[in-house]
Structures are given as structure tokens and as C-alpha cells.
Amino acid sequence: xxxxxxxxxxxxxxxxxxxxxxxxxxxxxxxxxxxxxxxxxxxxxxxxxxxxxxxxxxxxxxxxxxxxxxxxxxxxxxxxxxxxxxxxxxxxxxxxxxxxxxxxxxxxxxxxxx
Amino acid sequence: xxxxxxxxxxxxxxxxxxxxxxxxxxxxxxxxxxxxxxxxxxxxxxxxxxxxxxxxxxxxxxxxxxxxxxxxxxxxxxxxxxxxxxxxxxxxxxxxxxxxxxxxxxxxxxxxxx
Numbered sequence: 572x573x574x575x576x577x578x579x580x581x582x583x584x585x586x587x588x589x590x591x592x593x594x595x596x597x598x599x600x601x602x603x604x605x606x607x608x609x610x611x612x613x614x615x616x617x618x619x620x621x622x623x624x625x626x627x628x629x630x631x632x633x634x635x636x637x638x639x640x641x642x643x644x645x646x647x648x649x650x651x652x653x654x655x656x657x658x659x660x661x662x663x664x665x666x667x668x669x670x671x672x673x674x675x676x677x678x679x680x681x682x683x684x685x
Numbered sequence: 686x687x688x689x690x691x692x693x694x695x696x697x698x699x700x701x702x703x704x705x706x707x708x709x710x711x712x713x714x715x716x717x718x719x720x721x722x723x724x725x726x727x728x729x730x731x732x733x734x735x736x737x738x739x740x741x742x743x744x745x746x747x748x749x750x751x752x753x754x755x756x757x758x759x760x761x762x763x764x765x766x767x768x769x770x771x772x773x774x775x776x777x778x779x780x781x782x783x784x785x786x787x788x789x790x791x792x793x794x795x796x797x798x799x
Contacts, residue, residue: 613792614790615728616790660728671717671788673718673720677727678726
């Protein structure tokens with residue numbers, strides 16, 4: 572039973588426009604969420620995170636929004652750049668103080684066209 | 686500061702064989718987790734090691750086992766390989782001490798079972 576889901580396997584946007592990647596979760600006990608980015612032949616790299624006590628966290632071009640009532644989070648990239656083309660995973664720790672016991676969504680492949 | 690390194694990068698094994706994958710954690714990180722990423726899916730948590738002891742386990746059979754050494758490096762062993770074990774195996778290290786810390790991933794080992 573997948574506790575974190577990314578229902579869009581791929582997304583294509585034009586350079587300079589906004590990219591919105593979505594993630595849904597089922598476990599209301601999750602209190603922390605992370606986004607990772609993965610390029611081919613590389614391991615995932617941490618991008619941004621959010622605690623459940625917040626509904627928004629911003630880091631440069633990247634903003635994550637959390638809607639706890641809907642059990643939904645989204646990653647906004649503005650403006651999108653060709654170098655952002657990668658697979659994006661949302662993830663949540665499966666236990667307290669378990670930053671490295673993560674359950675991942677299936678990923679969304681973002682393609683940013685020049 | 687060195688990052689997480691994994692060896693080998695690619696490996697081909699025959700069904701029924703055994704395999705050992707290796708991981709050197711990032712400097713100062715004493716927690717190592719292993720993940721399996723099948724094609725087109727997100728990484729799935731296999732297990733975590735902390736101070737040389739297994740500290741958590743995902744939904745994987747006992748033929749998946751591991752070790753952590755005093756220098757915090759780690760091995761993943763898989764016995765009686767099956768075709769479905771073909772995947773990218775990712776190692777991630779982190780340092781517990783805060784409530785949530787992000788995990789740092791290696792580039793992975795691509796295992797093909799034929």
C-alpha cells in the first residue's frame with residue numbers, strides 16, 4: 572500500500588514558466604516531507620523540505636506548499652529552467668527521527684523545453 | 686568532505702547467485718540506509734543501520750541482509766537472486782541528532798539479474 576503517491580508520471584513545461592509537481596499522502600501521522608531531484612546516472616539529491624507545522628517553505632525558485640486537510644503537497648518551480656529537467660520524488664520519513672527511513676512517491680519526470 | 690560512494694556501479698548476476706554491494710557513507714554520518722529502485726518507480730526502503738545494528742527494515746525478505754562496519758561503511762547482501770531483484774540499489778547516509786535530517790544518496794549500483 573503506497574503511502575505517498577505522485578499521480579503524474581511526467582510533466583512538460585516551457586522555459587520560464589511555472590512547473591507544479593503534485594504529491595498526495597495517506598498517512599496523517601506524517602509530519603515532515605522532502606523533495607528529491609534525480610538526474611540519470613546519479614543518486615537523488617535533496618531539494619527542499621517542509622514540516623507539518625508550516626504550510627509553505629520557499630528556497631529561491633523552489634516553493635513547497637502543504638495542505639494537511641487534503642493530505643496534499645506541491646512543489647512549484649518558478650521560473651523553470653532546462654537544467655531543472657529531472658525526475659522529482661516526494662518522500663516522507665516513516666518514523667520519528669527517521670530522516671533516512673523514507674517512503675517515496677513514484678516520481679514525476681519534468682521536462683523543461685527551451 | 687567526501688560524499689556517499691557506492692561500488693560497483695554496474696553488475697550482472699545469474700539467477701540464484703549471491704551479490705554484495707558496498708557503500709561508503711559521507712564523512713561524519715553514522716546512519717546508512719539502503720533502497721531499491723525498480724525501473725519507473727520510486728526508491729523503496731530496504732533497511733537502515735545505525736552503529737552497526739539494523740535499526741529498521743522495510744518489506745523485504747530475509748535474503749536481503751546487511752552489515753555496517755566501525756567506519757560506518759556498509760554492505761548489502763542479496764542471496765538467491767531472482768529476476769525481480771534487477772534494480773538500482775541506492776545507499777544513503779545521514780546523521781541523526783535532529784528530528785529530521787535529509788539523507789545523502791550515492792549514485793547507485795545497477796544490478797541486472799539474468
